[in-house]
Structure formats: C-alpha cells, structure tokens
Amino acid sequence: MQYSKPVTEIIKQRSSRRSYRDQALDADIQKQLTAFMAGNNVGPFASSARFSLVAAKAGDSETLKGLGTYGFIRGARGFIVGAVKHSEKNLEDYGYMMERIILFATDLGLGTCWLGGTFNNSNFSKKIEAAEDESVPAVSPVGYIAEKRSVTERLVRWGAGSKMRHPWEALFFHETFNTPLSAGVAGAYALPLEMVRIAPSASNKQPWRIVKESWKPVFHLYLQRSKGYERSGEKFNTADLQRLDMGIAMCHFELSAKEMDLRGKWKIIPPAGLSLPERSEYIVSWLGDQQTSS
Numbered sequence: 001m002q003y004s005k006p007v008t009e010i011i012k013q014r015s016s017r018r019s020y021r022d023q024a025l026d027a028d029i030q031k032q033l034t035a036f037m038a039g040n041n042v043g044p045f046a047s048s049a050r051f052s053l054v055a056a057k058a059g060d061s062e063t064l065k066g067l068g069t070y071g072f073i074r075g076a077r078g079f080i081v082g083a084v085k086h087s088e089k090n091l092e093d094y095g096y097m098m099e100r101i102i103l104f105a106t107d108l109g110l111g112t113c114w115l116g117g118t119f120n121n122s123n124f125s126k127k128i129e130a131a132e133d134e135s136v137p138a139v140s141p142v143g144y145i146a147e148k149r150s151v152t153e154r155l156v157r158w159g160a161g162s163k164m165r166h167p168w169e170a171l172f173f174h175e176t177f178n179t180p181l182s183a184g185v186a187g188a189y190a191l192p193l194e195m196v197r198i199a200p201s202a203s204n205k206q207p208w209r210i211v212k213e214s215w216k217p218v219f220h221l222y223l224q225r226s227k228g229y230e231r232s233g234e235k236f237n238t239a240d241l242q243r244l245d246m247g248i249a250m251c252h253f254e255l256s257a258k259e260m261d262l263r264g265k266w267k268i269i270p271p272a273g274l275s276l277p278e279r280s281e282y283i284v285s286w287l288g289d290q291q292t293s294s
Ligand SMILES: Cc1cc2nc3c(=O)[nH]c(=O)nc-3n(C[C@H](O)[C@H](O)[C@H](O)COP(=O)(O)O)c2cc1C
Pocket: 014, 015, 016, 017, 072, 113, 114, 115, 116, 117, 118, 119, 138, 156, 160, 161, 162, 163, 199, 200, 201, 202, 203, 204, 241, 244, 245, 248
C-alpha cells in the first residue's frame, strides 16, 4: 500500500472540498502526485487510463484560466484530469483508479472534489489532449483546503445532503435482496462494507447494492440506478456517473479488505436466479479467499 496512513482512516477523512486557498501546490507535493498517477493506469477490468496533474505555478494565472467549473469550485490551483480508453467497463475502471488518486491526495492533506457534471468537458479534454478513443468522464480540483467552506459550497452540500448516507439495511443484503445483512453476519467484511457505505457518489445517490452469499466471503455488487438516472449519461450530457460510483465502491472495498489481509479477487460471476429490485444491474463479485475470512 502506498499510503502513509491506514486507508480506512483516509476514507473517513475525505469529504468533497470546493473552496481552496489561492496557493500553488508545493513542488514536492506535485512530484508525489504525479508519481502516484503514473503507477495507476490500469483498472480491475483492465481498461487503461492516463492521469495528469494540471497545476498552476506561483504567479501563473494562465494555466487554469477558463478551464470551467461553473462557479462551483473556488481558488483551486490544480486539477487531476484523466482520460480513459473506450471499453465495456471503462467507467467503473475510471472510478476505481481516480478514487485511488483522490485518497492519495487526501493522505497528503489536500482537498479534492469529484466533478462529473459541473466541469467543462471539452476544455479539460483539450488540456489532456484526449484522443478519439478516449474520454474524460470526471476531474477533480486538488489543493490546499480553505479554512472555511464558502456559502455556495455550503448550499451545494446541503442540496446534495452530502453528510447523509443510507443505512446498512438499504444497501447490503444476505443471499437475496429480501434479507438485510447484519454486521455480525458480514463478519470481518463489515469494515470494507462500511467503507463502501461512506464513499462519495454523484449527487450522493449511493447506488451501490451488495449481496453476500451464505457461509462464503462472496459479495455480489449491483448498481441500482436512482430514479431519473436510468440513462444518466445521455440525459444529462455527462458520462454515466453511477458507473463511476460503482468503481469508487470497488476501490474502497478492495483497499480496506486488503489492509485487513482479507484476500480475494474481482470476478464476473452473476448469481443465477436472484430476483433483482427495479432498475438494478449486476456489475461484479468479490470472490474472497475462504482461508482468510469468515
Ligand atoms: C462520480 C461523481 C461525480 C460528482 N460530480 C459532482 C459535480 O459535478 N459537482 C459537484 O459539485 N460535486 C460532484 N460530486 C460530489 C458529490 O456531490 C459528493 O461526493 C456527495 O455529495 C457526497 O459528499 P462528500 O463527497 O463530501 O462525502 C460528484 C461525486 C461523484 C462520486
């Protein structure tokens, strides 16, 4: 693990920051971020992406001029921008990879904020010179956190209910979608699941649903699309943001499981005959190693 603190602590520490100190990123911080990004370019579904730090130097007002975050972000002197190649699960992969970077930045004490809607896609795509077979699904400002959240930021957080999260029983299930999963039955996996529950998601919709098999450390991940988000990408002219949310969930689950030495791997093994709630689709399963977990 390349983080200085336990990943569960970093996950708890992160929250979206939209107000920054007008201060250029330290050269050493830039170096660390760039090095981390360079080693983070293949997702669990094998899509490839490349990430870049677009940062302004002290006194440079040109680099970030007009990139476009529609008044939602104040004072940021750097952005994490990535481009991912088109493939079937590229958005889940992008969510996973970008969240690893966001957690790294959080570990460095920096603020970040996933932006999948309120950013000017064509300007950021130009900045990273995205090719025909690539897209830029989301970006994030990165910088020193301002002491106070601005009024706009407080309004946005209030609008999205950013502090709230669904309870366990709305997200995690045992064998079927009819039985909620208790922390007791989840056993050692209660912590990785809790790390999914507190993850960021677009408009804080929390579309992740997880079904545990009985007696086995096998967890099936589903995306339950929020009402009105059924064709989110086409409808809002953004990437399909709820697929990014699924990649973020995979990132939190895997990194916290690994930290607890719960070994396993991602596999596409949709359970047969499971009746799904409306607007739900299967994404992937965590196949835990039986010897290392309950
Ligand atoms: C995929 C994704 C896209 C997001 N897009 C935006 C956005 O365009 N603008 C914005 O202000 N916040 C955006 N957010 C931030 C969410 O609103 C935020 O994560 C959520 O409200 C939970 O708050 P927290 O991150 O402080 O825990 C996005 C988050 C995710 C995961």
